[in-house]
Amino acid sequence: MSDTRMVEEALARLAAGDPGPAEVLYEAERTALPPVRADALFDLGRLALALERPTEALDFLDRALDLAPDLAPAHVERGRALRRLGHEREAIRAMCRGVAIDPDAHAALNRLRWMLDDGRLRTPGALSRLAQRGLPVASVLDVGASDGQWSLAAQTVWPDARYHLIEAFEHWRGKLEKVCNARPGFSHVIAAAGERDGDVWFHNDPDAPYGGAASHRPLDGGWKVPQVALAAEAERAGLAPPYLIKLDTHGFEVPILAGAEALFPQTSLVVIEVYVFHVHPEALLFHEICARMAERGFRPIDLSEPLWRPRDNALWQFDLFFVRADRPEFACNAY
Secondary structure, three states: OOOHHHHHHHHHHHHOOOOHHHHHHHHHHHOOOOOOOHHHHHHHHHHHHHOOOHHHHHHHHHHHHHHOOOOHHHHHHHHHHHHHOOOHHHHHHHHHHHHHHOOOOHHHHHHHHHHHOOOOOOHHHHHHHHHHOOOOOOEEEEEOOOOOHHHHHHHOOOOOOEEEEEEOOHHHHHHHHHHHHHOOOEEEEEOEEEOOOEEEEEEOOOOOOOOOEEEOOOOOOOEEEEEEEHHHHHHHHOOOOOEEEEEOOOOOHHHHHHHOHHHHHHEEEEEEEEEOOOOOOOOOOHHHHHHHHHHOOEEEEEEEEEEEOOOOOOEEEEEEEEEEOOOHHHHOOOO
């Protein structure tokens, strides 16, 4: 097997949207002489899983663990492959084995949290609870849409709503086009959201395509992208109220909320990814976001997707769900 550096480079290119190097490396090594080292089999398993071939990945990882039963990362990747194949209980056991060998296997610990919960901390669960209260949604503005998975989850709850996906990172254009072309009522624009139409600085590490951030100031390695105000964008897209506004925008919430001001009187739900630490020079902490939303007549009612940082297991971020402060739930303060 090629050295681990080549595997890491191929996986990084794949994460950035270029699967070519990973596919070439995987096919070359898979068809060469059968690997007899655990690390080589582990690397083949990682490549196969990243290329969406979980059955092949599981075979390589099982063979790696036959040679090196205490290879903790192989147990973690084996758990991921089993979960992709729908074997939830076996996946949990594999992750637990990885943590038993290496208590600092943070990838396994984070995945175990989600596999062991009953769904209450996941976004679909929170959205379903709100829909059961009769919360009306006719149009969704999904800001920081990446590959569209959040809107697809919301569509299972509000199937008749319009979905307009707003994403600044060009990397996601192909996947958004595929999602929107396949579903009536879905549309998208490649742009950041902000206080007004125009442009704004944006930065995204290609090795972490889910992580970009906009800024009013130039950033190292950044570039300018179009910027839209949500109120103007809703009018251009012909979106009808009541609105659901979702922000996954990594610290740029204040300008976006300013550009959505005209929509709030007709908005029933706002979902914001909030932070316990300062992730961006312009970012507000979660309690400061709560104060800003209270000024607009909204209160938090639910949360989902909590994430703990690996360095010290401190709570890092979570999605906070805001509804109008005059909702009937807030008329009762009893448990």
